[in-house]
Amino acid sequence: MQLTAPEAAPLRADAARNRARLLEAAARLVEEQGVARLTMEGVACAAAVGKGTVFRRFGDRTGLLMALLDHTEQRFQTAFISGPAPLGPGAPPLERLHAFGCHALRQTSEQLDLYLAAEPEVTRRFTSAPYRVRFMHVCMLLRQTGPGPDTDVELVAQTLMGYLDPALIGHLTRQRGMPSERLEAGWRDLVDRSVGPRPVV
Amino acid sequence: MQLTAPEAAPLRADAARNRARLLEAAARLVEEQGVARLTMEGVACAAAVGKGTVFRRFGDRTGLLMALLDHTEQRFQTAFISGPAPLGPGAPPLERLHAFGCHALRQTSEQLDLYLAAEPEVTRRFTSAPYRVRFMHVCMLLRQTGPGPDTDVELVAQTLMGYLDPALIGHLTRQRGMPSERLEAGWRDLVDRSVGPRPVV
DNA sequence: CCTTTAAGCGGACCTCGGTCCGTTTTGTTG
DNA sequence: CAACAAAACGGACCGAGGTCCGCTTAAAGG
Known part of the structure; x- marks a missing residue:
């Protein structure tokens, strides 16, 4: 999340695209099955992205959820x-x-x-x-x-x-x-x- | 922990013994390496007891730590x-x-x-x-x-x-x-x- | 257009909390 | 003491978060 980073270094094109995909997928999954069932691997899979990418972008599960908010x-x-x-x-x-x-x-x-x-x-x-x-x-x-x-x-x-x-x-x-x-x-x-x-x- | 259970059903002899052992082991481990390094398996092992026993007695990690307090x-x-x-x-x-x-x-x-x-x-x-x-x-x-x-x-x-x-x-x-x-x-x-x-x- | 390089990627891997279930122990009853 | 039921045990197993590292690719410079 760029919220914690005072200097928001611009993301590379693919990174930005994946970030958007991940947030979209996460939001959809949360809406569909509730936040309790949200797993990092599930989000990665739904966004057609590797698991490591989710962690690289959001740090951890909390980071992803905070990004959603x-x-x-x-x-x-x-x-x-x-x-x-x-x-x-x-x-x-x-x-x-x-x-x-x-x-x-x-x-x-x-x-x-x-x-x-x-x-x-x-x-x-x-x-x-x-x-x-x-x-x-x-x-x-x-x-x-x-x-x-x-x-x-x-x-x-x-x-x-x-x-x-x-x-x-x-x-x-x-x-x-x-x-x-x-x-x-x-x-x-x-x-x-x-x-x-x-x-x- | 019997704190949450209003009626403290008396433990069987072996259960009581293991409970005491576990608390002692956990306290020792916490003192030695800090609470962050405390794992449930570690406690079980240090108390020469199965992992399932720890969970049966204390419910979860939080329960064990609350028992310590x-x-x-x-x-x-x-x-x-x-x-x-x-x-x-x-x-x-x-x-x-x-x-x-x-x-x-x-x-x-x-x-x-x-x-x-x-x-x-x-x-x-x-x-x-x-x-x-x-x-x-x-x-x-x-x-x-x-x-x-x-x-x-x-x-x-x-x-x-x-x-x-x-x-x-x-x-x-x-x-x-x-x-x-x-x-x-x-x-x-x-x-x-x-x-x-x-x-x- | 080619080279270079650093950011990004992916998924195997590890750890640890928590569950499950077949086996063992306790203690009670006849 | 024998039989039995309930409680306890233990460790294999599972799922999910988080890490690691070799491979890929965007984009900047010549």
Whole structure:
């Protein structure tokens, strides 16, 4: 995925063609039989390509799945970076935070299986490019709310991001059967509690 | 692990003996070469036992690793359920929450590799017995703080639990190099923000 | 158009988690 | 003690992720 590589070296013609084929095949297989049944060899075969090629292009299974989510994630990124308010700039930071979380919640719920399957290994959950972009954005919005000087913005941001973890969303909506409105209300509540000065208890 | 089984059917003599052997062998191997190098066959071999036996007893690799953490986890549980204040009953709920998180943070940091490796599959992170016990305890303490009627205790508790996720702790301490004091201060801040009525923004 | 070279390719191969099933052991009952 | 059923055992087996390396091919330079 070029998401992690800051410099996107252009692919050779055949490589680009195979990459497109692989993504298409993978998307089709996921739609047909669910992401759980997706095997790397299956994708390679369906794309009429060698297995090694899949790994060369996407690194590992997680990389392939993240590439499948790339479009969605890119759209989200441009929306909250440069799109219309309240997600994009123009609205007050608190509103933007509200909108950010609600959008993320919906987007994750819509493609939950894919987001769950694409969750990287424990040690990489916080270093993937999409995560970092989201995280830095939340940090920025938090700072714009004028937090008290004793507020640890990074830790608050991590807490907020934790609420948007696909694994948690899946648990709450599927195992616990919570409706999405409840999750969104919970998000707004969390945001409201997180901004502003520390409460004196 | 009997942690998930409410009724602990007593093991046959040979089974109990093999279980002990396996745990001992696994602990030794982990200490010698790190949890990353631990393979199920390796444990079986070191315990002079068949591979199938390991899986019969512990279900899967995660189950074995969780069993390795069982002692620690049990001690923690009895400490916050029936131990001395402020972790146990006797202290006000806010103090107990503070103590709970700080203890969890320390305990996780001390055996971080093991906790990371024992992290169950995405869909089971929230259903493991130790998690549920911790979660319900946090819920209880939150309710004892007299939350406002519009506070969603379960969601707040999940947020708090998210802060204690080993993956997050590992990221913050290892990749970001945050000292434990900062994490603990962040926990207390989060707790203080989480209790009490919703702020009016 | 020919040469060159580095990127790309493919599939045999390895490892390891997890399953299966025929055999063995335990402990209970008569 | 003998018989029996249930539990446990063990290791062959399977599937899938990931690696390796000799071969192929795109594309840049002469």
